[in-house]
Amino acid sequence: MIRNAIRHRPEDAALKDILLLIRKCFAYMDGRIDPPSSMHRLTEAAIARQCQSGEVWSLEEPIRACVFLTPKDDCLYLGKMAVDSEARGLGLGRSLVALAEERARALGYHALELETRIELVENHKIFASFGFVKTAETAHEGYDRMTSITMRKAVAG
Secondary structure, eight states, X not given: OOXXXXXXXXXXXXXXXXXXXHHHHHGGGTTTSXXXXXXXXXXXXXXXXXXXXSEEEEETTTTOEEEEEEEOSSSEXXXXXXXXXXXXXXXXXXXXXXXXXXXXXXXXXXXXXXXXXXXXXXXXXXXXXXXXXXXXXXXXXXXXXOOEEEEEEEOOO
16 A cells, blocks of 8 residues: 555545645646546535545645545546645656556556546546556537546456
8 A cells, every 4th residue: 555545434524634635736737628627516525426436646745646436337536636846756646546556456447547638648647657548538518628537457366
């Protein structure tokens, strides 16, 4: 297990801190992506539901990074991955992906999947450096252009 990794429960007081971290880390997307980030609709109650339907993990104390893990039919989906700007370059993003790989193996999955917005080319490069490859482009409902890309990473048994 990744050191300093905490799996959160629906009743954890830290869910508020996770919400604040996600809002802080995703704020730079405002005005850059269309449609706006679903982060604007995220609440503590929604994070608590994610703790029940999937998993919510954080790194460090105080929380400096987080990720949501959601089981899908053929993969483990990574969502709301966030690393505090003051902690970037310390390997926390790579640690979150390693944690997701551990959880995928434990749950019997052979792949990780994530989506990132088409405009966020810097994120595409970061995820590629973690071993993810682009597998699809999709459009949000009501859009006639591609708005996001799907990336996958194989998980060794």
